Amino acid sequence: MLKQTKYLTKRYGLDTSWTLETYERTGGYQQARRALSMAPEEIVSEMKAANLRGRGGAGFPMGVKWSFMPPKADRPHYLAINADEGEPGTFKDRTIMENDPHAVVEGCMIGCRAIGANAAYIYVRDELHLSTQRLWGAIRDARAKGYLGEIPFGIDYPVDVFVHSGAGAYICGEETSLLNSLEGRRGEPRLKPPFPAQYGAFGMPTTVNNLESIATAVVVMEMGGDNFSRISDLHEMRDGGSRLFGVSGHVNTPGTWECAVGLTLRELIYDLGGGPKGGDILGIIPGGSSTPILRPHEVVDAPDEGHPLHRWHGASVLDVPLGVDTMRNLGTMLGTCCAIVLSEQACPVLAMHNLMRFYRHESCGQCTPCREGSGWLERILDRIVAGEADIDELDRLHEIASNIMGNTICAFGEGTAMPALGFLRKFRKEFEAFVRTRGQSSTGRLTLETPADDRAA
Amino acid sequence: VSLKMPAPPAPRPSANDADDPPSSGPSVREPFVLSSDREPVLADILARYPNKMAATIPLLHLCQEQHGWVSNEVVAYVADTLEVPTSHVFGVTTFYSLFFTHPMGEHHVWVCRTLSCALNGADAVLERCRERLGIDVGETTPDGRISLHTAECLASCGSGPMMQIDKSYHENLTLERVDVLLDRLRRGRPLASALGDGPTR
Ligand SMILES: Cc1cc2nc3c(=O)[nH]c(=O)nc-3n(C[C@H](O)[C@H](O)[C@H](O)COP(=O)(O)O)c2cc1C
Ligand code: SF4
Ligand code: FES
Numbered sequence: 001m002l003k004q005t006k007y008l009t010k011r012y013g014l015d016t017s018w019t020l021e022t023y024e025r026t027g028g029y030q031q032a033r034r035a036l037s038m039a040p041e042e043i044v045s046e047m048k049a050a051n052l053r054g055r056g057g058a059g060f061p062m063g064v065k066w067s068f069m070p071p072k073a074d075r076p077h078y079l080a081i082n083a084d085e086g087e088p089g090t091f092k093d094r095t096i097m098e099n100d101p102h103a104v105v106e107g108c109m110i111g112c113r114a115i116g117a118n119a120a121y122i123y124v125r126d127e128l129h130l131s132t133q134r135l136w137g138a139i140r141d142a143r144a145k146g147y148l149g150e151i152p153f154g155i156d157y158p159v160d161v162f163v164h165s166g167a168g169a170y171i172c173g174e175e176t177s178l179l180n181s182l183e184g185r186r187g188e189p190r191l192k193p194p195f196p197a198q199y200g201a202f203g204m205p206t207t208v209n210n211l212e213s214i215a216t217a218v219v220v221m222e223m224g225g226d227n228f229s230r231i232s233d234l235h236e237m238r239d240g241g242s243r244l245f246g247v248s249g250h251v252n253t254p255g256t257w258e259c260a261v262g263l264t265l266r267e268l269i270y271d272l273g274g275g276p277k278g279g280d281i282l283g284i285i286p287g288g289s290s291t292p293i294l295r296p297h298e299v300v301d302a303p304d305e306g307h308p309l310h311r312w313h314g315a316s317v318l319d320v321p322l323g324v325d326t327m328r329n330l331g332t333m334l335g336t337c338c339a340i341v342l343s344e345q346a347c348p349v350l351a352m353h354n355l356m357r358f359y360r361h362e363s364c365g366q367c368t369p370c371r372e373g374s375g376w377l378e379r380i381l382d383r384i385v386a387g388e389a390d391i392d393e394l395d396r397l398h399e400i401a402s403n404i405m406g407n408t409i410c411a412f413g414e415g416t417a418m419p420a421l422g423f424l425r426k427f428r429k430e431f432e433a434f435v436r437t438r439g440q441s442s443t444g445r446l447t448l449e450t451p452a453d454d455r456a457a
Numbered sequence: 458v459s460l461k462m463p464a465p466p467a468p469r470p471s472a473n474d475a476d477d478p479p480s481s482g483p484s485v486r487e488p489f490v491l492s493s494d495r496e497p498v499l500a501d502i503l504a505r506y507p508n509k510m511a512a513t514i515p516l517l518h519l520c521q522e523q524h525g526w527v528s529n530e531v532v533a534y535v536a537d538t539l540e541v542p543t544s545h546v547f548g549v550t551t552f553y554s555l556f557f558t559h560p561m562g563e564h565h566v567w568v569c570r571t572l573s574c575a576l577n578g579a580d581a582v583l584e585r586c587r588e589r590l591g592i593d594v595g596e597t598t599p600d601g602r603i604s605l606h607t608a609e610c611l612a613s614c615g616s617g618p619m620m621q622i623d624k625s626y627h628e629n630l631t632l633e634r635v636d637v638l639l640d641r642l643r644r645g646r647p648l649a650s651a652l653g654d655g656p657t658r
Contacts, residue, residue: 076507088571088610126518126555127567127611129624162505167514167553170609184506184513184539186552202507246615248573254615289572289610338614340573354572358609364552446575 001233001321002267003260005242007219008212012099018134020141023102029147031221032109036155040072043114047217049225051232051240055092056082056173056210057288057335058411059324061238062217063225068197069205072116078201079111079120080182083211084166084173086125087288088358090336092244092256093211097124097131100215101138107214108161109152110221115207118158122211123178126165135163170362174410175208177364188364189410212244233262234323237308245322246338247273250281250346250448256338265294266318269341278343278448283426284318285342286327287335289355290415292422293342294332302329332422345449347442349434352423353381354446359416367408373400374416384431387438394431398424489530492523499538509539513549517556526557562597562604564642566590567621570607573614578630582618583607585635603642622648 011017011026023029035043048063069077081104085093097104108120124132139161142148150158164182166172172181176190179201200206220228220241229240239261245268246256252274259272265284269276283293298317302309309329312320320326327334342351360374380397383389401420404413424431433441491499502515513535520531527550536543550556568583583594590598590605597604613619616628620635625648627638641648 085612086610089573089614090610091612091614091616094612125612127608127621130626164505165515165518167518168555169553181514182511183508184510184541184549185545186548188552202511248614248617249576256615285572340576340614342576346576351572351576354570354575358571361609446572447578447580 001260001262001264002271003231003233003242003262005231005258005260007223007231007242007258008096008103008216008244009099009258011103012095017099018101018138020102020138020145023100023138027222028102029106029142029153031218032106032147033153033155035110035113035221036152036157036159038113040114040116043110043221046220046225047114049229050220051225051229051235051238052213052216052220053239053324054210055212055216055243055337057087057290057333059239059334062209062213065197065209066111066114066207068195069115069207070197076119076202076204077115077117078204078206079108079115079117079214080175080178080196080201080206080208081108081111081120081122081211081214082173082175082178082208083122083124083128083131084170084178085128085211086170086173086362087290087336087338088355089248089285089340090246090288090338091248092246092336092338094128094131095244095256096212096215097128097135101131101134102142103215103218104135104211105138105142105148105161107217109148109159110217111207111209111214112159113157115205117207118160120159120161121182121201122161122163123172123182124163124165125172126167132163132165139163169364170358171364171410171412174412176410178208179206186364188366189412191409216241216243231260233260233321234326237323237325239323239325243337245272246336247341248338249341250276250278250343251341252277261323262321264319264321265339266316268322268339269318273341276341276343278345280344282342282344282346282348285340285419286322286332287337287339289340289358290419291327291333291335292331292418293426294330295426298330300330333418343448345443346446347434347444348423348427348430349381349384349442350444350446352420352427353378353385355419356381356416359412363412363416367413369404369407370413370416373404373413376400377416377420384435385439389435391432391435394424394428394435486528486530489520489524489528489534491520491534495519495523510541510545512539513541513546514553517546517550521556525563526560560597562602564603564623565606565621566603566639566642567606567608567611569609569611569613569617569619569621571610571614573610574617574619577617579618581632582620582630582635585632586620586639589636589639603639 044066052062053059169187171177172187174189177187181187196206229235232240242260244256248254281296283295285293294317300312302313324334356377360378363370363374365371401417404417502512532546536546570579618630619628
């Protein structure tokens, strides 16, 4: 159900929304002040009650993740915030950093207290200079006021926050790669276990949270975990609260909006995104490029009463609420909750080619199936696009993608293979026709024939 | 300093290879020195982390900002300053796409070519940049002013097509705007705003 909310985004659009003055005038830093005098377990249990699912892609419950940290011993703990925002189609964390950087700092303070850390590192991709500048500005002002430092608000619990800029590598969004990059190393993911909660940044127990997740912690503390969770239509499925939804591609008004969890793709595309442009929808990538594509005519097949999607049996996939578990049960993923819409004028072969080029470029190269597999996928697609491929090369694409699945150090492998298999399965006819006709069957482009208003196309 | 230098790695293949400076022969060039106004920044960077190695990426950024690219001398300086092996610094430099292992133009133009931008005309934007600058991706204009690159998704997907010029984002591009921006850049005129179009909504 479409329910736009203004918790996380309440300062968006205010004049100088990013300043300490505006932040405090609108209730800022009250929750950090409170949290620093609370017991860590109390904070963690609020977060568990909030059913806040991680906003970075995997949707892991944030409270549960915080509870994995060892009870504070004699070792330092760290909080690492993931603002690498590199998943194609995703442009939400950036809006928080630009509009409301103090909320990130306050979230970090709450997080630090909850996991027994005294320092938080916000890992921001280097390209986001405005975000980085706003975050550093917020940190500087909070330090000057004595909110960050040795005795924040006069409370004997030192907290400091730092920004760490990346240097152009999508893989550094993967949490263990991020930790290596934070330590000054090549951003190559680490084998798990050990998990970051045991052996994270600088070998110390570390929690990695997405930037939207940590900013939302402030909202949770403000309204209480259970109240937060109940904003969501999927409260019963333990997928709580409100979050940022985005849509880009072939829609009339792309953008991001904060809504209660439970929004459907139809509402996102038609009510918020202004409807598809360039005719009918070819497909929708629901949550960043690593999530398998859906086609608009698909319907839910869940006749079994025990099936989690039984309520939506027979309904269009466009009418299923966007949730971590609902999307998983549809065979795709919620991912970053930022959808990409493709119009029928766009060629699915070219779309897959674009994405596979991306993955080949961004593979860190540690695992053979991922490094070589992503290259093979791209090269076969090169041949298909050039009209040089045979029909059995489609099966080879399948085979290569399947062989990446489950055989790699990090989830980048699945993130490459799943969308590849999605395209191949859902557009089998189009791929076959493309190969047979050497591209004559295709529109031959990704852009629309008639550019909307004055946009380049 | 130079005693610690291992043989440098082969430079990354690029359209610019032909213009490579003789950085791989026996080097007689001056060691890199951080400018004095950057020294306090270095001190601030070192204070952020529990060890020196963690400063590798921020210090490389700082040096590249001064020098324009990461030369062997920069690598040696970073290794010396942070007390880490030069091989470590080479490894890091070559891993990340925003560190340059050879000289670059004064300004950088990055055109996003990933799916959401591609759906909205990124190819045309890139083509226009090529034409206007008279260079291909990975090359620098002969006057040494502008380098052209493609970029992977820059988190502006809702406002594509887009490009980044130095530190600023330019979004919802039309070909006319591309012309204006490149023209101003060439003539050394300020772009609309140093950090781009401002916050997204
Ligand atoms: C290849 C890859 C890229 C990722 N990129 C990001 C990213 O840019 N931002 C992010 O928050 N999480 C990213 N993740 C997910 C992180 O590994 C991690 O799950 C997340 O930061 C945890 O935060 P959360 O629990 O708050 O979602 C990525 C994962 C993979 C495998
Ligand atoms: S799966 Fe790919 S990106 Fe991940 S560690 Fe292996 S090679 Fe690197
Ligand atoms: S696809 Fe260009 S910014 Fe995301």
